[in-house]
Amino acid sequence: MGKDEVVTRLFLQYLQVEKNYSQYTIEYYHGDLLDFRLFMSEQSITEFEQVEYSDVRLFLTKLFNQKLSRKSVARKISSLRSFYKFLLREKLASQNPFAGVSIPKVDKRLPNFFYEEELAILFQACDISDPIGQRNRAILELLYATGIRVSECCSIHLQDIDMELSTLLVHGKGRKDRYVPFGNFAEVALERYITEGRKAIMQQNKQSHDVLLVNFRGGPLTTRGLRTVLNKIVEQSSLNSKIHPHKLRHSFATHLLNNGADMRTVQELLGHENLSSTQIYTHVTKDYLKKTYMEHHPRA
Template identity: 55%
Template structure:
């Protein structure tokens, strides 16, 4: 890759870290999108970012479609590159943004997947063991379902962030925004048991201040939580697969199904815009429609 590309990318990443306060995971996505585009430009013989124009952007879009990227992925890549070139314009490194007039493809109208209440009960039943990892897994599952926090937020929880007396959790969300989230008795009890009977055994002689740790005494990673949740699902009779965000979707859907208002759910989820939360109203409407069609005699 051209050194000029690498230097521009490094400066942009620093901008995302210091000015935008983006999470490390979000920045990883930006880096991947930039590297992929730089590879494309090299193949096209473009050696200077100043020479990249709208024709190259359109050709790149064609390549993404030929490679069968989903609309959501294409939209994200366009957004990443548009932000990158906007930054370069601001720094007067380029005179124009080749992505300025490239339209985002309309995303598929897929509704988020969630677990029904009886499926959640199955998950809780299979993590009722007494070993340290079992206690940790139950505490994680209870907390994810009780709060709707993101997995990345869960892995960053420190011991000082949780208040078991007030049943509240300080969550550090996207863009380093902080919010307090309440949790219920089930999650509180699971965490207490884990702290008393599981965490010390896992910690061994380590000094980690993370709430949830792995069997090496280090803070658990998002990948570790994904692996744990997949293992739990395999122990149940469910045939569906799981991804960690499903528990966040489940949290929001169950709240709305049981009468919570949209603004409260927005605040609990840490959504900056109400439109992000409104997606779950479509889920609940779909759920009501299926229930009606299944049980009403004249449906």
């Protein structure tokens, strides 16, 4: 194993252990590093420490020539800047050649969300007489009731759920824990899944662990597995729209704001470090209010 491979592995371990990033995020970082190492090879650069600012500019030119989106370029710059910060911290490099590179501004897309009628169709697509259907309903109810991320959802353990207080202990990004309440629909779905569906799956496969969400073999459900589950739910429903886990998170935030919740509360529930991350939802709610006004005001 070469020096660069060892350094890359150390960085990925740092992201997992110290930064507590999800496997999904770590894979993105790894891919960005592999792309940069390929570029280094093309330029006959043998070590990360040999990279200079002029090399970085050449790398950026290559990215833009590949017609990558500004979002993709910005992510790669951010990944590599973080990587070199790590190298400086570990005294494996003497400079950060990405420090002076400006990240291209990314157009903020308005978050997609489900209307309440669409969510009702999704919930009905789950067959709650079946253990897997009970699990699927619990996933939907939990994601919509709490607005948690996929990685947070897959890391829930049974002891993190307080049925008496209807609250969930969420292990967020950067090891930042928060408590999020959930409502009656989620409580009923969770209770049914834990006492019936999950119990049946675990017994059938002779499994024993305390992770809440399990696959059909009784093992912990991965983030990739959860995405597959959501896609299957959409296929079973009459909806034509696509689903991704963040769409339920967006729906959670949008519906709260539409119904009068204040921004700071939504920020805390979502686990956003900065209010600016939450403020994008105000654009959605304004559009929703305007649409409602135009549809219902007599002189619109």
